[in-house]
Amino acid sequence: MSKNNAGIVTVDWKPDKSETLPLPNQIVKYIIDKISKGDWLVGDRLPCQRELAKILGVNRSTLVIAIAELVAMGIIESNFGKGTKIVNTTWSLFMSSAPPNWKSYINSGIHNPNVPTIQVINRLEYKKGIIRLSTGELSPNLIPHDMMEEALISVAKRANSLNYLEPLGLINLRQALSNYLSRYGIHVPPSCILIVSGSLQALHLISIGMLKPNSTIFTERISYLRSLRIFQSVKMNLQDVPMDKSGIIPAKIDTRHLSSGDSLLYTIPTFHNPTGIVMPERRRIELLEWCKINQVPIIEDDAYRDLWFDHVPPLPLKSYDQHGVVLYLGTISKSLAPGFRLGWLVGPEAVIEHLGDIKMQIDYGANSLSQWALTEWLESGMYDKHLEILRPKLIERRDITLQILERHFKNIATWSTPKGGFYIWLKLNTKINTAKLFNLAAESNILINPGSIYDVVENNCIRISYSYAEIDELIVGLQRLADLIKNITYKDYREICS
Amino acid sequence: MSKNNAGIVTVDWKPDKSETLPLPNQIVKYIIDKISKGDWLVGDRLPCQRELAKILGVNRSTLVIAIAELVAMGIIESNFGKGTKIVNTTWSLFMSSAPPNWKSYINSGIHNPNVPTIQVINRLEYKKGIIRLSTGELSPNLIPHDMMEEALISVAKRANSLNYLEPLGLINLRQALSNYLSRYGIHVPPSCILIVSGSLQALHLISIGMLKPNSTIFTERISYLRSLRIFQSVKMNLQDVPMDKSGIIPAKIDTRHLSSGDSLLYTIPTFHNPTGIVMPERRRIELLEWCKINQVPIIEDDAYRDLWFDHVPPLPLKSYDQHGVVLYLGTISKSLAPGFRLGWLVGPEAVIEHLGDIKMQIDYGANSLSQWALTEWLESGMYDKHLEILRPKLIERRDITLQILERHFKNIATWSTPKGGFYIWLKLNTKINTAKLFNLAAESNILINPGSIYDVVENNCIRISYSYAEIDELIVGLQRLADLIKNITYKDYREICS
Numbered sequence: 001m002s003k004n005n006a007g008i009v010t011v012d013w014k015p016d017k018s019e020t021l022p023l024p025n026q027i028v029k030y031i032i033d034k035i036s037k038g039d040w041l042v043g044d045r046l047p048c049q050r051e052l053a054k055i056l057g058v059n060r061s062t063l064v065i066a067i068a069e070l071v072a073m074g075i076i077e078s079n080f081g082k083g084t085k086i087v088n089t090t091w092s093l094f095m096s097s098a099p100p101n102w103k104s105y106i107n108s109g110i111h112n113p114n115v116p117t118i119q120v121i122n123r124l125e126y127k128k129g130i131i132r133l134s135t136g137e138l139s140p141n142l143i144p145h146d147m148m149e150e151a152l153i154s155v156a157k158r159a160n161s162l163n164y165l166e167p168l169g170l171i172n173l174r175q176a177l178s179n180y181l182s183r184y185g186i187h188v189p190p191s192c193i194l195i196v197s198g199s200l201q202a203l204h205l206i207s208i209g210m211l212k213p214n215s216t217i218f219t220e221r222i223s224y225l226r227s228l229r230i231f232q233s234v235k236m237n238l239q240d241v242p243m244d245k246s247g248i249i250p251a252k253i254d255t256r257h258l259s260s261g262d263s264l265l266y267t268i269p270t271f272h273n274p275t276g277i278v279m280p281e282r283r284r285i286e287l288l289e290w291c292k293i294n295q296v297p298i299i300e301d302d303a304y305r306d307l308w309f310d311h312v313p314p315l316p317l318k319s320y321d322q323h324g325v326v327l328y329l330g331t332i333s334k335s336l337a338p339g340f341r342l343g344w345l346v347g348p349e350a351v352i353e354h355l356g357d358i359k360m361q362i363d364y365g366a367n368s369l370s371q372w373a374l375t376e377w378l379e380s381g382m383y384d385k386h387l388e389i390l391r392p393k394l395i396e397r398r399d400i401t402l403q404i405l406e407r408h409f410k411n412i413a414t415w416s417t418p419k420g421g422f423y424i425w426l427k428l429n430t431k432i433n434t435a436k437l438f439n440l441a442a443e444s445n446i447l448i449n450p451g452s453i454y455d456v457v458e459n460n461c462i463r464i465s466y467s468y469a470e471i472d473e474l475i476v477g478l479q480r481l482a483d484l485i486k487n488i489t490y491k492d493y494r495e496i497c498s
Numbered sequence: 499m500s501k502n503n504a505g506i507v508t509v510d511w512k513p514d515k516s517e518t519l520p521l522p523n524q525i526v527k528y529i530i531d532k533i534s535k536g537d538w539l540v541g542d543r544l545p546c547q548r549e550l551a552k553i554l555g556v557n558r559s560t561l562v563i564a565i566a567e568l569v570a571m572g573i574i575e576s577n578f579g580k581g582t583k584i585v586n587t588t589w590s591l592f593m594s595s596a597p598p599n600w601k602s603y604i605n606s607g608i609h610n611p612n613v614p615t616i617q618v619i620n621r622l623e624y625k626k627g628i629i630r631l632s633t634g635e636l637s638p639n640l641i642p643h644d645m646m647e648e649a650l651i652s653v654a655k656r657a658n659s660l661n662y663l664e665p666l667g668l669i670n671l672r673q674a675l676s677n678y679l680s681r682y683g684i685h686v687p688p689s690c691i692l693i694v695s696g697s698l699q700a701l702h703l704i705s706i707g708m709l710k711p712n713s714t715i716f717t718e719r720i721s722y723l724r725s726l727r728i729f730q731s732v733k734m735n736l737q738d739v740p741m742d743k744s745g746i747i748p749a750k751i752d753t754r755h756l757s758s759g760d761s762l763l764y765t766i767p768t769f770h771n772p773t774g775i776v777m778p779e780r781r782r783i784e785l786l787e788w789c790k791i792n793q794v795p796i797i798e799d800d801a802y803r804d805l806w807f808d809h810v811p812p813l814p815l816k817s818y819d820q821h822g823v824v825l826y827l828g829t830i831s832k833s834l835a836p837g838f839r840l841g842w843l844v845g846p847e848a849v850i851e852h853l854g855d856i857k858m859q860i861d862y863g864a865n866s867l868s869q870w871a872l873t874e875w876l877e878s879g880m881y882d883k884h885l886e887i888l889r890p891k892l893i894e895r896r897d898i899t900l901q902i903l904e905r906h907f908k909n910i911a912t913w914s915t916p917k918g919g920f921y922i923w924l925k926l927n928t929k930i931n932t933a934k935l936f937n938l939a940a941e942s943n944i945l946i947n948p949g950s951i952y953d954v955v956e957n958n959c960i961r962i963s964y965s966y967a968e969i970d971e972l973i974v975g976l977q978r979l980a981d982l983i984k985n986i987t988y989k990d991y992r993e994i995c996s
Contacts, residue, residue, distance in 0.1 A: 012687075038822030038846030039690070099822045099846070100795045104759035106852045109707035110732060114855050122858055126664045140658045149654035152867075156647035160638045162835035166624045189510075192537070197695060197839075197861045204860040208706075208731075209607035230859055233706075234608060261602035297598045324536030324597045337660035339866025341695075348536030348597070354604045357612050360620055361728055362702040363695045367865045368837025369650075 008045045008083075009034070014057045023058055027066035035075065035086060038099040041106075046076070046084040111233040117435060117453050118227055124447050131477035134449035135468035136273070136422055137338045142393060142467070144386050148337070151376040161372045164364060167356040169195025169344075170371040176378040177330075177344055184305070185319030186328065186346065194352045196359065197366045199303060199329040199343035203230050206264070206299065206327065209358045210351070211236055215262040218296070220248050222425075222461075224273040225266050227453040240457070241265075247272060247279035250290035263296045270313045271304035271421030274454050274463040278419055281314040288317050291325050298326045303343075306335040306387055308420040309395050324348040332374060334422070336386065340370035394422075394467065401466040401474055408482035422467040425451075428460040432485065435459070440484055446477050506543045506581075507532070512555045521556055525564035533573065533584060536597040539604075544574070544582040609731040615933060615951050616725055622945050629975035632947035633966035634771070634920055635836045640891060640965070642884050646835070649874040659870045662862060665854040667693025667842075668869040674876040675828075675842055682803070683817030684826065684844065692850045694857065695864045697801060697827040697841035701728050704762070704797065704825065707856040708849070709734055713760040716794070718746050720923075720959075722771040723764050725951040738955070739763075745770060745777035748788035761794045768811045769802035769919030772952050772961040776917055779812040786815050789823050796824045801841075804833040804885055806918040807893050822846040830872060832920070834884065838868035892965065896922075899964040899972055906980035913962075920965040923949075926958040930983065933957070938982055944975050 015026035034040045046052055053063045067084060070076045077087040113119070124130055155161050168174060174190035181188060196202045213235035219225045221240040231238060242252040248267055257263070267287070269279035279287070291298050300317045318328040324347070331343035345355065359365065377383040398418060405415060405424070413426045428434075434450035441448050451461030462481075469477060513524035532538045544550055551561045565582060568574045575585040611617070622628055653659050666672060672688035679686065694700045711733035717723045719738040729736060740750040746765055755761070765785070767777035777785070789796050798815045816826040822845070829841035843853065857863065875881040896916060903913060903922070911924045926932075932948035939946050949959030960979075967975060 010689075012689075034847075036821055039848060041848045044848075100793045101759045102795075102822070102846055102849055105708040105795070106849065108710040108713075108760060109852075109856070110710075111706040111856050111859070113852070114859055119855060122665045122855075125662075126669075137662055140661055143660050145654060145657065145660075148660065149651060152650040152654045153647060156643060156650045159643065162641050162643075162646065162837040163638055164623075164635055164836045167620045171624075191508075191510075197865070200859075201861040208609040210603040212606040212608075215606075228859060233859075261599045262606060295598045297600075297603070323534055324600070337867075338662045338862075339660040341861065341863070341865035348600055349532075350537060350539045350542075351600055351604065354607075354611070357617060357620075358607070358609050361609070361612055361698075361726060361731075363699040363839065363861075364836075365839070367695070367839035367868055369835075369867055369871070370865055373867070 007043065008047055009040050011047065011052065011055050014055075023062045024065040024069065027056060027058070027063065028069050031066075031070060032075065036099060038102045040086055041103045042086050042088065043103070044086050046086075048083055112229045114229065115227060115453055117438060117450065120438075120442070121447065121449065124442055127445075130442075130445050130447050131473045131480075132447045132465075132468050133474070133477045133481065134447060134463050134465050136465055137334070137468055138336075138390075139468050139470060141470070142390060143337055144382075144389070147377075147382050147386060148373075151373045151380075151382065154376050155369060155372040158372060162368055165366075165368050165371065167360050167365065168193065168352065169356075169366060170368065170375060173371045173375045173378075174344075176375050180378055181330070181346065185315045188346055191349050192346055192352055194345045194347075194356045194359070195366050195371060196343045196345055197363065198333055198338075198341045199301060199331040199345070200228075200230070201359075202327075202329050202343060202345040202355075203228070203266075203299070205345070205355045205358055205362075207231050207234050207236065209355050211264070212262055215264070216257045216259070218253055218257070218263065218265040220267060220272065220275075221457060222275055222451075222455040223266070224268060224301075224454065226456065227449075243275075243277070245277065246283040247277050248283075248287060250283075250287045253290070255294070258294060258296065261295075264299060265291055265296050266299045266301065267317075268301045268303070269317060270302055271307065271418070271423075273304070273421070274423050274449070274451070274461075275425045276416065276418040276421055276423050278313050284314055284317050285320060288320050288325065292323055296325075299329065300326050301329045303329070303331050303334045304421040305330070307391075307394065307422070309391060309398070310419065313420065318346060327351065332377075332383075335390070336374075336377065336383065337370075340374060342366060342370050342374055397466040397471070397474075398424075400471055401464065401478070404475055404478045405464075408479050412482065412485055422465045424464040424466065426462045426464050428462070428485065430485075431460050432488070433459060434462055437462075437485070441481060444480055444484060446481055446484075448481065505541065506545055507538050509545065509550065509553050512553075521560045522563040522567065525554065525556070525561065526567050529564075529568060530573065534597060536600045538584055539601045540584050540586065541601070542584050544584075546581055610727045612727065613725060613951055615936060615948065618936075618940070619945065619947065622940055625943075628940075628943050628945050629971045629978075630945045630963075630966050631972070631975045631979065632945060632961050632963050634963055635832070635966055636834075636888075637966050637968060639968070640888060641835055642880075642887070645875075645880050645884060646871075649871045649878075649880065652874050653867060653870040656870060660866055663864075663866050663869065665858050665863065666691065666850065667854075667864060668866065668873060671869045671873045671876075672842075674873050678876055679828070679844065683813045686844055689847050690844055690850055692843045692845075692854050692857070693864050693869060694841045694843055695861065696831055696836075696839045697799060697829040697843070698726075698728070699857075700825075700827050700841060700843040700853075701726070701764075701797070703843070703853045703856055703860075705729050705732050705734065707853050709762070710760055713762070714755045714757070716751055716755070716761065716763040718765060718770065718773075719955060720773055720949075720953040721764070722766060722799075722952065724954065725947075741773075741775070743775065744781040745775050746781075746785060748781075748785045751788070753792070756792060756794065759793075762797060763789055763794050764797045764799065765815075766799045766801070767815060768800055769805065769916070769921075771802070771919070772921050772947070772949070772959075773923045774914060774916040774919055774921050776811050782812055782815050783818060786818055786823065790821055794823075797827065798824050799827045801827070801829050801832045802919040803828070805889075805892065805920070807889060807896070808917065811918065816844060825849065830875075830881075833888070834872075834875065834881065835868075838872060840864060840868050840872055892920075895964040895969070895972075898969055899962065899976070902973055902976045903962075906977050910980065910983055920963045922962040922964065924960045924962050926960070926983065929958050930986070931957060932960055935960075935983070939979060942978055942982060944979055944982075946979065 015023045053060045078084045174193045215236045318326040328346040435452045438450040449463040513521045551558045576582045672691045713734045816824040826844040933950045936948040947961040
């Protein structure tokens with residue numbers, strides 16, 4: 001990473017004490033080199049001098065000489081209290097020309113950067129020793145590596161398993177999915193199925209392929225979609241819809257934002273991310289009817305369906321859809337292997353063909369290896385076998401997590417028992433700003449997804465996941481998190497409250 | 499596919515003669531169903547009646563009854579000479595509501611559909627019996643499946659090979675690539691490398707992440723980029739640059755289209771697609787110098803580098819780049835396995851980090867399976883071993899193809915001997931419209947890439963590839979293609995000439 005979230009560059013270099021060039025000169029050379037290559041940009045800051053000296057393995061006095069030189073060259077500005085900042089790339093002084101103005105390019109793109117908290121989460125996940133209390137994927141221990149080996153050997157032997165594939169994806173996989181989907185009352189031919197590189201990509205395809213600027217995307221007030229900028233980047237507006245314990249309330253959709261031909265509704269009706277809510281059948285039919293009458297297509301994200309615990313959840317909206325209103329998204333990223341990066345989009349042929357054409361333009365199709373391997377998983381029955389093994393393991397994790405919560409969070413939060421999926425939506429009793437709690441937790445090597453990334457209205461929730469961290473990590477991590485919340489004294493409380 | 503290129507829907511259904519519902523009624527029901535689900539849209543046409551009757555397996559008279567009924571319902575319009583068209587979805591007549599206006603959604607997206615010829619190529623590639631004379635990938639026979647099995651078994655055993663990965667891609671792979679790139683004089687740390695899902699995706703990321711509307715992309719007059727709409731879809735302008743036998747001519751770049759901070763130059767300096775040109779070192783340095791002085795970043799697409807035949811080609815532009823001017827693209831799609839869908843983008847850290855963040859938003863990273871497998875290929879030395887085996891096989895294919903051309907094309911075209919890569923750029927002596935020749939060839943089960951998709955100025959070239967079709971297919975296919983060209987009589991000639 002060239003910078004952390006605070007715009008401070010990362011230094012992963014030390015001067016060579018055996019070289020003849022003096023240490024300060026080596027440091028000056030290194031910093032000029034980073035800037036001249038465009039790695040570091042004007043406006044980026046260096047770590048504070050004490051920290052930088054430590055990283056470089058030099059005395060503070062050595063560093064001071066180097067900094068003074070760079071300040072004299074007009075390259076950095078050292079400002080007590082504000083740190084050391086790169087201010088100018090006046091290359092004409094010592095170089096024949098300047099690098100391209102990368103900052104301007106980076107700021108010009110139509111696609112917005114991620115929400116800052118998400119950027120930090122994406123990085124911290126790979127920090128050594130961190131306990132990931134919110135990660136939305138299976139622990140490596142829950143992924144069946146023995147069966148995977150079997151599938152991959154069979155794939156490697158296929159003569160054509162490593163070439164490009166047809167625009168909608170491997171026909172064998174689409175046929176296997178067509179069979180699989182019919183279990184859930186979705187009866188479609190392979191021509192109505194597009195293989196995508198994870199269902200997130202389906203949202204990207206829809207956002208660039210089917211909507212004009214200022215279109216409205218209706219979604220649950222608390223929504224996974226809020227943590228993305230996939231629609232906002234192409235100038236769509238997210239419009240919150242109130243929820244109750246049955247999920248989104250169609251009668252409360254604000255019809256002022258409705259205009260024919262450019263609205264969509266996005267929902268996760270089954271094991272909703274992050275709240276875990278399951279929409280009952282009655283509400284599903286009501287929602288579908290509302291969307292049909294108002295001609296608003298639905299994106300139904302069904303990523304968690306196979307992860308039910310005691311009862312099979314109601315059938316997908318798509319199974320009731322007689323009029324091609326629903327674009328249905330499925331994936332094995334949650335139930336089998338996120339690293340396959342595979343999902344599927346089911347919809348009217350005309351839409352599937354159009355989005356398949358755009359997919360060919362942006363990445364020339366999903367990877368063949370995973371497509372063949374998933375076909376093998378589905379056709380052989382291994383996928384079902386895996387689910388049967390997985391479910392009791394997830395239930396065990398859920399139950400232990402609920403016990404830990406009961407022990408440490410009884411007086412500070414409330415929650416419901418998830419009926420499937422990965423998440424517990426923890427509502428804190430006090431109005432703590434969870435974005436700030438996120439930072440405190442990260443300092444204690446605990447990674448949480450603060451509710452603020454899913455809900456812009458209320459801000460006292462945390463998404464807890466029992467799928468990724470191991471049991472001992474859940475025990476340690478949740479206790480530490482509870483302590484953090486409890487230890488917030490009145491003074492701290494005032495400080496971190498919004 | 500719901501429609502072919504002429505907007506004619508595909509019918510893959512037959513009425514059930516054992517059912518009690520009469521055949522015409524079954525046909526009416528089927529067609530209404532396709533339209534009401536949004537599979538077929540207003541404006542789409544049905545196959546001509548003779549053909550449709552054949553597909554449905556019914557008498558012409560049965561079909562006529564069904565069509566008459568649909569016309570009476572106001573759903574289709576039968577117009578002699580113009581065929582049968584879907585004209586209206588007046589659902590109020592027989593349904594409670596209409597499907598969403600999918601046509602409007604499809605036409606609203608900011609991303610353009612593919613060039614029509616490319617759409618047809620993408621589909622015809624999977625037609626049974628077609629000879630693919632232009633396909634830019636290795637034949638399945640040239641992909642080392644034995645070594646692949648070895649790599650995949652080793653990957654399957656890894657505990658963490660199937661989870662999500664860090665934003666820039668697997669660190670082990672980036673480290674292996676950092677070592678690999680240093681062979682070519684590119685010395686960068688893993689933090690300057692972004693793993694992408696094929697290098698095409700790198701172009702998509704740059705187009706949505708770094709450019710504002712009306713930016714200019716300079717490129718070779720004859721360019722692979724012309725066959726894409728990746729930049730045009732986000733309102734960039736492609737600007738042709740004249741070429742000679744050394745490639746793009748920097749002195750001829752039209753500086754009127756140059757404005758600081760929003761221009762880029764795209765080039766394939768090594769085994770250029772489609773012409774096969776190798777830019778000599780002198781021209782490389784000249785081009786880099788021009789871009790440095792004018793502060794125009796270069797996208798160097800180096801997909802074919804490892805596929806040299808007799809001599810190692812000049813070092814990449816990136817290896818001479820001291821000022822972070824070059825964004826370098828590499829991939830194993832051409833040299834090893836396109837189905838891995840893996841490439842890499844090398845550039846200044848600040849750029850890599852920004853594009854990595856956008857990649858996380860649009861597909862949450864490239865697939866882990868391929869990333870681990872490619873690491874294995876690179877670290878084990880298997881990749882180099884494979885290249886040593888591959889090169890003589892490609893040379894053999896090239897030589898045989900040149901012999902076939904010598905035999906059949908001597909009097910109708912000219913070409914050069916490729917020094918690496920996949921392609922022979924065939925220049926026909928007569929000014930045949932190759933887009934039309936493409937259609938004639940397709941009817942004879944021969945798939946060619948007409949020059950018109952790469953060059954909008956001149957139009958008498960064909961890209962021939964010796965990497966995909968087998969030798970016997972090349973023999974049959976090229977002879978058939980030569981015959982097609984020769985058999986164009988004066989009358990046909992006038993007809994198909996532009």
